[in-house]
Amino acid sequence: MTRRMPAVRRAAPWIAVVGCFAASMPVRAAEPTPAEVFEKRIVPIFKSPNPSSCTQCHLAGVDLKDYILPDAERTFRSLRDQGLIDLAVPEKSKIVTLIDMGGGAKGPNAVNAKLRAVEREAFLAWIKACAADPTLKATPKLDEAERAKPARPVEVIRHARKDRVLESFEANVWAWRFRCMNCHTEGTPQNDKYRKEYGDRVAWVKKDGPAATLEYLIASKLIDPVKPEQSLLLRKPLGEKHEGGLKFVVGDDAYKGFRTWIEDVAAIRGNKYTAAKDLPPADTGPERFGTDLWLKFTNCPPAWGDKFLQVCVFAWDDKKKAWGDTPVAVSDRVVSGKGKLWQHNLTLLAAKDSDRAKAWRGGKPSLPEGKYLLRVYLDAGGKLAKDWKAALGDDEFVGRAEFTAKWRDGYGAMTAVDAAKVRK
Numbered sequence: 001m002t003r004r005m006p007a008v009r010r011a012a013p014w015i016a017v018v019g020c021f022a023a024s025m026p027v028r029a030a031e032p033t034p035a036e037v038f039e040k041r042i043v044p045i046f047k048s049p050n051p052s053s054c055t056q057c058h059l060a061g062v063d064l065k066d067y068i069l070p071d072a073e074r075t076f077r078s079l080r081d082q083g084l085i086d087l088a089v090p091e092k093s094k095i096v097t098l099i100d101m102g103g104g105a106k107g108p109n110a111v112n113a114k115l116r117a118v119e120r121e122a123f124l125a126w127i128k129a130c131a132a133d134p135t136l137k138a139t140p141k142l143d144e145a146e147r148a149k150p151a152r153p154v155e156v157i158r159h160a161r162k163d164r165v166l167e168s169f170e171a172n173v174w175a176w177r178f179r180c181m182n183c184h185t186e187g188t189p190q191n192d193k194y195r196k197e198y199g200d201r202v203a204w205v206k207k208d209g210p211a212a213t214l215e216y217l218i219a220s221k222l223i224d225p226v227k228p229e230q231s232l233l234l235r236k237p238l239g240e241k242h243e244g245g246l247k248f249v250v251g252d253d254a255y256k257g258f259r260t261w262i263e264d265v266a267a268i269r270g271n272k273y274t275a276a277k278d279l280p281p282a283d284t285g286p287e288r289f290g291t292d293l294w295l296k297f298t299n300c301p302p303a304w305g306d307k308f309l310q311v312c313v314f315a316w317d318d319k320k321k322a323w324g325d326t327p328v329a330v331s332d333r334v335v336s337g338k339g340k341l342w343q344h345n346l347t348l349l350a351a352k353d354s355d356r357a358k359a360w361r362g363g364k365p366s367l368p369e370g371k372y373l374l375r376v377y378l379d380a381g382g383k384l385a386k387d388w389k390a391a392l393g394d395d396e397f398v399g400r401a402e403f404t405a406k407w408r409d410g411y412g413a414m415t416a417v418d419a420a421k422v423r424k
């Protein structure tokens with residue numbers, strides 16, 4: 001719908017009046033019309049094959065393009081009627097605020113900051129041009145159904161935010177990284193050695209921590225977006241042509257964590273979630289913290305040989321004079337039948353947002369010296385191999401044992417328990 005000929009409105013009447021003075025007076029360059037600004041600055045954003053600056057934080061669900069329609073006037077009405085533009089103070093427009101979320105043109109991500117500056121200037125120039133156009137401002141409301149907005153509901157947009165994905169990464173992947181240390185940790189002597197031999201690809205646990213590791217992983221080939229369960233990040237630790245050997249068995253806690261996270265990321269990146277009901281259930285379990293605290297069973301009975309064994313560690317509560325209700329740590333691994341030995345590091349658990357969780361998040365997770373109880377489960381029937389989501393329970397319970405521990409860090413300072421002490 002064309003309502004007017006903007007070029008005529010601007011120049012013609014004025015020139016007619018001042019006629020002969022025109023040559024001696026500075027002629028102001030004609031202000032471009034909203035439609036011209038839109039064509040020149042907004043359409044390229046709309047048509048660009050590249051993602052907008054929003055993708056720095058939104059892995060899916062929302063993009064600046066979602067707010068643009070092919071037509072200038074309808075885009076204006078769409079944004080105006082959703083309260084996304086402020087015609088009195090264009091800088092305060094909600095659409096500009098969304099672009100500024102990354103910290104404006106000075107945000108920490110340099111590449112993205114440039115992109116953001118271009119988007120911001122484009123929208124500001126266009127909104128200002130619109131604000132100066134009374135006819136455009138007077139256009140009728142645009143039908144709700146025609147307004148441009150993200151196709152995904154707000155729950156999906158929230159779920160696909162990078163800070164949320166990072167939170168889940170920390171709980172599901174980062175917590176188990178000690179199984180991969182230090183072979184894969186950038187900047188360690190062991191990783192330096194492997195890097196010389198296998199190249200930079202072995203340094204996928206980044207020295208800058210979980211956020212940097214997440215950035216690397218989601219852009220890498222280690223996650224298969226189409227067949228997430230086939231991701232190298234799962235297949236390698238399952239022992240497939242892996243120099244590091246067998247680090248997971250299907251269904252163990254680390255496998256569960258990695259797979260849960262990988263499947264979620266694949267679904268987010270593949271834009272598979274369309275409604276709130278498609279989202280995975282919220283993680284209501286405890287927070288998990290990887291450690292270099294080690295526990296071992298000596299003298300494992302033959303019945304345990306080469307079977308998957310899981311332990312839950314409970315602490316003695318001196319005030320209540322009882323064992324804690326929930327485990328403070330877990331660990332799981334296959335028993336070495338030949339060596340009659342089981343040993344592994346502990347992952348500590350703390351209720352979400354509890355004082356202990358906060359302390360462990362800020363500092364180094366540790367357990368105090370004292371009295372502890374182990375509850376031991378053996379997957380003799382291969383339950384987890386049949387269903388990776390299954391949990392070991394009463395059917396797999398083989399007994400309990402009390403022990404004292406100093407919990408010193410490191411493989412060389414393991415807490416040892418005689419397996420003969422494990423009784424029902």
Ligand code: HEC
Nearest residue numbers: 053054056057058062063064098099101102103154157158
């Ligand atoms: C630096 C990170 C970052 C960037 C860049 C970013 N966002 Fe956001 N966005 C967030 C965060 C964090 C929230 C939640 C904040 C809140 O609830 O106040 C959010 C919330 C939103 C919401 C509201 C959803 C809800 O929870 O109600 C929308 C819509 C949105 N962003 C769109 C965009 C668009 C469009 C862009 C790009 C023009 C963008 N964002 C760029 C971090 C970002």
Ligand code: HEC
Nearest residue numbers: 179180183194198201202232233236237241242243244247
């Ligand atoms: C003892 C050292 C060691 C441990 C522990 C180890 N790895 Fe590895 N891993 C390697 C080496 C060396 C390579 C490179 C050669 C190869 O591909 O097998 C590798 C390769 C990989 C690769 C392929 C990287 C790429 O980009 O090609 C992945 C993924 C991987 N490991 C995951 C894991 C995970 C997950 C863990 C922990 C649960 C783990 N590894 C534990 C030594 C180790």
